[in-house]
Amino acid sequence: MNELSFTASMLAVLPIYAIIASGSFARKVGWIAPAGDSTLMKVAVELTLPCFILYNLLENDKLRSVSFSISTIVLGMAITAISIFVSWIGGKILRLKVGDGLRTFVVTAGVQNYGFFIIALVAILMPNSEFTGLVLTFNVGCDLIFWSVGFLMISNAKKMSFDFLKKGPVWAVFLGLFLMWTGLDKYIGDSVKIFLKLMGGVAIPVNLMLFGTLIVDMLDLKKIAWKIVLAGTTLRMLILPAMLVLSLTFLPLSNPLKMLILMQSLAPSGVMSAVLAKHFGGHPHISVQITIATCAISLITLPLWLNLGLKIIN
Structure with a gap:
């Protein structure tokens, strides 16, 4: 991928935000009711996303190498762990403490939206590319850190949770890699691949729309923690991308691994931190505010970091 103009880079991001906004709109008018969230989430995450992952992993020649x-997985682990550590330092500089938003701040600012934001962006910037498969493999490493260190921190749990290993998307990556490493992917028929392509094509828009519904549910404009939001946004969109x-x-x-690092530097905060903060008695309003702020500022920072990174790689 060569250098992109500022306008072209910004336009590439707009469809992502348009889908998120459509989810928010659907929630406000009652088309997606809270009562149906659980069912829709299971279909989106446990059915459509594994199909999307398998389709993009199969016949990806780069992933034939164990x-x-x-x-790629270790790189995902390293970047996520380092980002959380840097955000912890940022939280300490702000003099945040456990109980007043430190854990929520660290995980929200430290963990980028390595899932659907990056996947959607890659699908737009590099359609029909093998790179999507690399991103999905990289995300396993991010998951390993987020659902262990991140979960332990934001939930104040006494032990790490690896329940995410039971989820369809993670198993889909492991299955896809197994098929690639053993060469069994060559025996998968075209009809199966067409099914995976059609079913997987639903994954990104549905999950982005669910992201939009969460924003509506959790956003409280009356309690904006300006200092914390500004610090979290600076960390997520300026300091960490610069590093x-x-x-x-x-x-x-x-170059493919360098491109993975570059793409991860572009993403705003992930909404899953807000979900965990809400569930475990954290500060979800802080997480949602930082996430929305980073999404907004990414319209400006994304083209700048993308083109600078492409110049370095090329």
């Missing part, structure tokens, strides 16, 4: 696949983009100049990695 060492390359594992390196990741500058690392491209000296890390001895292949």
Whole structure:
């Protein structure tokens, strides 16, 4: 992918926000009622997303290498862990403490929307590319850290939870990699691949719309923590991207892995932090405010970091 103009980069992001906005609109007018969230979420995450993942992993020649696949997962783990650590330092500088938003701040600012935002962005910028499969493999590493360290921190739990390993998307990645590593993917018929393509095509828009409904449910404009939101946005969209983009100049990695790092530097905060904060008695309003602020500012920062990173890689 070559350098993109500022306008082209911004236009590439707009469809993502349009789908999120459509989910918010559907919630407000009652088309997506809260009572149906559980059912819709199960269909989106446990059915359509595994199909999307398998379709994009199969016949991805780069992932036939076991060492390359594992390196991609480890890279996801490293970036997520480092980002959480840097955000913890930021929270301490703000003098936040456990009980007044420290845990929510650290996980929200530290964990990017490595899921549907990046997947959707890659689908727009690099359609029909093998790169989507690399992103999905990379995301396994992000999941390993988020659902262990991140979960432990934001929930104040006494032990780590690896229940996410039972989820369809994670098993889909492991199954896809197994098929690629063993060469069994060559025996999967075209009819199966067509099914996976059609079913998986629903995954991104449905999950982005659910993201939009969560924003409506959790956003409280009357209690904006301006100082915390500004700090979280600065960390997520300026400091952490700067660290990741500058690392491209000296890390001895292949261009595909460098591109993975670049794409992760572009993403705003992920909404799952707000979901966990709400469920475990954290500060979900802080998380939602930071997430929305980072989404808004990404319209400006994304084209800048993207083009700077592409110049370094190329």
